[in-house]
Amino acid sequence: MRAGLSIGLPLANARAICPELTVYDADPAADLKTLNDIADWCDRFTPLVALDPPYGLFLDITGCAHLFGGERALLQIVTNALSRRGFAVSAAISGTSIAARTLTRYSSGQIVADGAEAAAVGPLPVSALGADAAVTIGLRRAGLKTIGDVAARAPHEISARFGADFTTLLNHALGRGDAPISPRKPLPDYIVEKRFPEPIATDTVIALTLSSLAKMLVAAMDRQGKGARQLEASFFRTDGAVRAIMVETGRPVTRPEMIDRLFRERLDALNDPLDPGFGFDLIRLAAGRTEIVVQQQRDLDTTVHDNDEISALIDRIAARIGGKRVVVHLPLESHIPERAALALPAQQHLAAASAAAWPERVTGEPPLRPLRLFERPEPIKVPFASVPDGPPHQFTWRRALHAVVRVEGPERIAMEWWKQDGAALTRDYFRVEDAEGQRFWIFRDGLYESELRDEEGRPVPANWYVHGLFA
């Protein structure tokens, strides 16, 4: 600006004006990331922060401004903090988001009272509205230079020429009606936070703060009989970086000690530990999802108590190593061995799993299914079989030769032809025992004569696999 450059100037012109100009390629991804980082930082003022790409942010400060000493002071804090970091900031406060955006286009620091939007945006050029380039050029060609000029025309004329979208935009800018902003994160049900005039950096203070916040949060939830299913602790660093740590639970949490413990486990297990840098000046604990807690009588029914303990244990383990690593198993309606069970996160599916109906075993029979099942059947080498569709006499698995002593089979399992287009072959399973007494579940992929043929109809040798190990 000082050198006489302006936004939108062609590069050749800029170079002509200012020959020593250093040029950088535009990096929209990095710009967006920076915008997101700034939005993270803005989370300290309000939970409702929306992106307005490419370089705008909306903050819904309804009911928040008084916490920072009023609208004027809040605007000052935001502008000063961002300018200190070297950003060119233009900010405004008004009754509608579009009016505020329009105001920022030509000046910074304006605060417009409710109802005074039309007067404030009226003198601004139409380009400040942020409408499509075609619309802006159209308005200018029609001789409508300022927003006030456009507003003075009858609304039906404007919408007939420039479309209903533009009329809506114009109305919002003039303060007649408002569109809600779309915040980046869903609004948590409960938020408690603690601000520090002097940044804190030691683990002990952080832990103490978290436990006192947990108490406050539980007290707030308790008044409405709620418990948290999802908790998020956000650590706002003085240099603007924000670290959010999420913990999910299987059952609504209602005890501060439990929240405390979950976060301790989670913080201990972080791959990149919490880095306080020059210290945190704000720590916030939010309950993202809450549920109504049903109080159960505990002293008589011990199983209720046991279930509580187990889900608390699952929550603790999940907080440390991740919810997907703690699983329960549910049966699936499929006769394909590898699809007969489903492993689902225990936090969400513990109740379903404990009520699941597994197929009954046949009394008096030895085990018909292996105890260990390979996710992907492992190929084995079978030199020959006495009859083409019979069991092998020996096979090589993992470079070790196994002589087959006992065989039972075949158990023929056809693939689910109604689900896939005939790609999978029918399997003949054999339960075999080798000379050492190890028991395997092996299968031949495909039926002789019918399935195992190449394009010309010549028979091809079958592939054998080991699919599981019996006890």
Place this chain on the structure above:
Amino acid sequence: MNGARTGTLASLRGSIARIEAPSEAAMPNRIALGHTSADAMLRGGLAPAALHEVFAAGHQGGAATGFIAGLAGRVSARKPLVWVRQDFSDRENGALSMRGLAELGLDPRLLVTVRAADVDSGLRTAADALACDALGAVVLEVWGHARQLDLVASRKLTLAAQASGVTALVLRIAATPIPSTAETRWIVRAAHSPPGNAACAWGAPRFEAELVRNRHGPVGRWIMEWKCDECQFSEPSAHSQPVAATPAHRPHQAQARAGHRLAS
């Protein structure tokens, strides 16, 4: 001088006795395995609230898994079971199949599986789970030589098991035994099915279980069979398939056949 040394020795013995005391106190409610001579050797059965180790002989993961599943089924007695496994173990030995577990007579509904990324997090998770007295047993499955599973780690597991009363079972595949505080240590390999018709099915799972360490008694080696329906171990049966009892009111089979032949 000599007297002082004796005194020191006596006090040391006393303190060792005190350290050993909790496991002695837990003696009475031992859980019988069902195999008579093994139970006799174990003075009534497997001690709950203690650490037991099962080593797979060689790489025979299947048999050792079956054996430890049997132990877990015995000690957990319809209470939930936590099975901590390494990701790597799944790939090497296959994942635990729920249908297979049900076939052994255990209830898949009571199983919570934890897939630990490495031995350290597996150990920590197992110690955590052992502190929860609502569980029946905790199985920790470790593949290969894990230097993390040393005396200190096993002591931690033992203490956690004693404090809560939950039994800790450690399954080691492709590993050699190293000193630990385990109550018992077994080396398990698959045993042959009883002789019979080769084309005929095998019978119940059979293990050749070698008790190589027993803190409070002698060691031994047995062929054990797992009875899936009764959910307990037993002496090996002579027949692979259940055999119908000889009818009391009919002549012996051989005689009957002979009679038949005579008549024809």
